[in-house]
Amino acid sequence: MTSWKNGSWKLGCMLATAIALGGISLVSIAPAARAQQTLFEEQGNLQPMEDEYTFSGTAGQTVTIAMNSDVFDTLLVLRGPNGQDVTMNDDYARSLNSTIVATLPTTGTYTVLxxxxxxxxxAYRIVVRPATAYDQAYARGFEQLRNGQMDQAIASFTDAIGQDPNQPIVYLDRGDAYYSQGNIQGVVADYTRAAELYERAGDTMAAQGLREQLEYMRSNPTPMPMPMPMPMP
Known part of the structure; x- marks a missing residue:
């Protein structure tokens, strides 16, 4: 009796291994004791977790594609007329929202995923529009900062500030570039300006958070990680 059980167990293991390797296809038969009335049975079609939008673009045209949501972390993909992905973005401008600023390589129909x-x-909102001079300058600085090109990032952020001096995010990003170079005076000036802009926009919590960071920095010259406040709506 015991040897039969062992043999059956070994055979079961061999069958399981063969099935896992794709060598045998078996049809499962429910035991008679479990052949009870079905409580629920439906058919469905699980859709991919994405929406598609198309727009017509011209070679050399620079566009901004922005996707914002208050309830989930967005992800954007731009696909060209040839079906190949042009670029993508997950997080942008110190938020979980996504933005693509891209110069279109060819004329045709583009797909936004x-x-x-x-x-x-x-719920989310997605916008495709011609890129402004500020969009392009900030996008350059954003990529340069990510790539560790601090001098170039500072120059691009300074250009963006010249285009629109009322965006706190660009001051914070330029301040981070200054911070990486040890330019604490530049950090203090840019974070102070960003706090003023947040306060003017009614976001007193972000303004207070920045001022607390500045106070800590003044009293503790040792570098510290800087959290990333959310942008103005």
Whole structure:
């Protein structure tokens, strides 16, 4: 009796291994004791977690594509007329929202894929428009900062400030570039200006958070990680 059980167990293991390797296909048969009335049975079609939008673009045209949501982490993909991905973005401008600023390589119909980074869903807003001079300057600085090109990033952020001096995010990003170079005076000036802009926009919490960071920096010259406040709406 015991040897039969052992043999049956070994055979079961061999079958499981063969099935896992794709060598055998078996049809599962429910035991008679479990053959009870079905409580629920439906058919469905699980859709991919993305929406698609198209627009017509011209070679050399620079566009800004922005996707914002208050309930999930967005992800944007721009696909060209040839079906190949041109670029993508997850997080942008110190937020979980996504923005692409891109110069279109060819004329044709482009596809924008709106996705959720973590698979969650919810309401969102997506906009495609011609890129402004500020958009282009900030996007350059954003990429340069990510790539560790601090001098170039500072120059691009300074250009962006010249185009629109009322955006606190660009001061914060330029301040971070200054911080990486040890230019504390530049950090203090830019973070102070960003706090003023947040306060003017009614975001007193962000303004207070920045002022607390500045106070800490003045009293503790040792570098510290800087959290990233959310942008103004």
């Amino acid at each position: 709106a996705r959720s980074f973590s698979g969650q869903g919810g």
